[in-house]
Amino acid sequence: xxxxxxxxxxxxxxxxxxxxxxxxxxxxxxxxxxxxxxxxxxxxxxxxxxxxxxxxxxxxxxxxxxxxxxxxxxxxxxxxxxxxxxxxxxxxxxxxxxxxxxxxxxxxxxxxxxxxxxxxxxxxxxxxxxxxxxxxxxxxxxxxxxxxxxxxxxxxxxxxxxxxxxxxxxxxxxxxxxxxxxxxxxxxxxxxxxxxxxxxxxxxxxxxxxxxxxxxxxxxxxxxxxxxxxxxxxxxxxxxxxxxxxxxxxxxxxxxxxxxxxxxxxxxxxxxxxxxxxxxxxxxxxxxxxxxxxxxxxxxxxxxxxxxxxxxxxxxxxxxxxxxxxxxxxxxxxxxxxxxxxxxxxxxxxxxxxxxxxxxxxxxxxxxxxxxxxxxxxxxxxxxxxxxxxxxxxxxxxxxxxxxxxx
Ligand SMILES: [Zn+2]
Numbered sequence: 001x002x003x004x005x006x007x008x009x010x011x012x013x014x015x016x017x018x019x020x021x022x023x024x025x026x027x028x029x030x031x032x033x034x035x036x037x038x039x040x041x042x043x044x045x046x047x048x049x050x051x052x053x054x055x056x057x058x059x060x061x062x063x064x065x066x067x068x069x070x071x072x073x074x075x076x077x078x079x080x081x082x083x084x085x086x087x088x089x090x091x092x093x094x095x096x097x098x099x100x101x102x103x104x105x106x107x108x109x110x111x112x113x114x115x116x117x118x119x120x121x122x123x124x125x126x127x128x129x130x131x132x133x134x135x136x137x138x139x140x141x142x143x144x145x146x147x148x149x150x151x152x153x154x155x156x157x158x159x160x161x162x163x164x165x166x167x168x169x170x171x172x173x174x175x176x177x178x179x180x181x182x183x184x185x186x187x188x189x190x191x192x193x194x195x196x197x198x199x200x201x202x203x204x205x206x207x208x209x210x211x212x213x214x215x216x217x218x219x220x221x222x223x224x225x226x227x228x229x230x231x232x233x234x235x236x237x238x239x240x241x242x243x244x245x246x247x248x249x250x251x252x253x254x255x256x257x258x259x260x261x262x263x264x265x266x267x268x269x270x271x272x273x274x275x276x277x278x279x280x281x282x283x284x285x286x287x288x289x290x291x292x293x294x295x296x297x298x299x300x301x302x303x304x305x306x307x308x309x310x311x312x313x314x315x316x317x318x319x320x321x322x323x324x325x326x327x328x329x330x331x332x333x334x335x336x337x338x339x340x341x342x343x344x345x346x347x348x349x350x351x352x353x354x355x356x357x358x359x360x361x362x363x364x365x366x367x368x369x370x371x372x373x374x375x376x377x378x379x380x381x382x383x384x385x386x387x388x389x390x391x392x393x394x395x396x397x398x399x400x401x402x403x404x405x406x407x
Contacts (some may be wrong), residue, residue, distance in 0.1 A: 135354025278319020
């Protein structure tokens with residue numbers, strides 16, 4: 001009996017010892033979860049401060065207009081579950097809420113679709129402003145940089161043309177959308193200077209894409225993107241066709257159709273019209289199947305009139321056994337286009353602004369952006385609702401089936 005008791009005591013002591021060791025080891029081992037970023041969205045700023053100080057992170061608090069409740073955290077720069085280390089910079093964005101009157105939110109307002117062609121790395125242009133030809137279709141690199149700086153500082157943020165056509169406008173509250181387009185597939189749109197050791201294309205920093213990529217780094221919230229409209233010669237560097245097209249779509253740019261031979265649609269047959277459009281779609285299908293946009297920038301703006309017989313062949317047809325359908329066309333424009341939510345919106349015949357200088361007259365950039373000050377699209381920060389001042393409610397059509405908010 002006595003001996004049995006001793007065995008029991010030893011057993012109990014052993015169990016207590018094991019439990020203690022396990023507990024000590026558990027407490028001394030740094031919890032792996034402690035080094036991982038947590039989700040701060042919807043938490044309070046005090047909670048974020050506590051988290052940052054307990055992990056020795058440098059906390060930066062930024063504010064942003066947002067449909068989310070005022071003072072709630074809406075974004076963080078470090079992804080959830082990512083490893084964090086002492087001294088890391090943690091940036092959080094806190095919602096300022098939205099004051100529609102103060103921000104002048106108006107999603108019935110106009111949207112500029114800018115039309116560019118070539119970007120030239122020269123300084124001795126002899127035409128007005130940054131124009132390189134008499135019509136201002138060609139621009140200097142310096143002028144293009146100034147344009148982009150001006151759009152950004154004036155509160156414009158880029159959106160994809162295809163998103164606009166589909167009624168998706170994802171822009172921060174109080175800011176306005178802008179769309180950048182390039183026609184003609186000129187070499188200076190994306191100039192390849194060679195391949196790196198991994199076989200990736202090396203892009204000239206002085207071409208259009210070079211400039212756009214530098215703005216992507218300079219202003220990450222600019223949401224840099226553009227749509228390039230090509231002819232049969234693509235970007236005039238046939239040895240790199242496949243690499244260029246794939247690089248563009250992989251890096252957030254879009255490719256559209258500008259007809260095979262830059263045809264004048266008022267002076268060709270229906271069969272030729274179908275061939276002009278269908279062959280470019282087929283060409284894009286070969287290199288970037290289902291990754292291009294079914295949008296046509298009308299060459300010369302032709303046939304100028306939607307009632308022209310050839311216009312239907314631009315919208316749909318069948319070429320070499322393949323059917324095609326075009327969701328939108330772009331004209332050679334002069335002024336801003338309507339909101340996609342406006343009664344006036346017709347995506348099959350969109351106006352553009354010619355991006356050129358003319359001393360503030362003849363619908364140049366300066367003149368157009370002055371006009372836009374009176375009626376520009378100003379976002380509510382929520383792509384899933386349409387917000388307009390009460391007196392503009394009847395200017396809105398609900399073809400995109402989004403809820404409409406008025407104030
Ligand atoms: Zn053209």
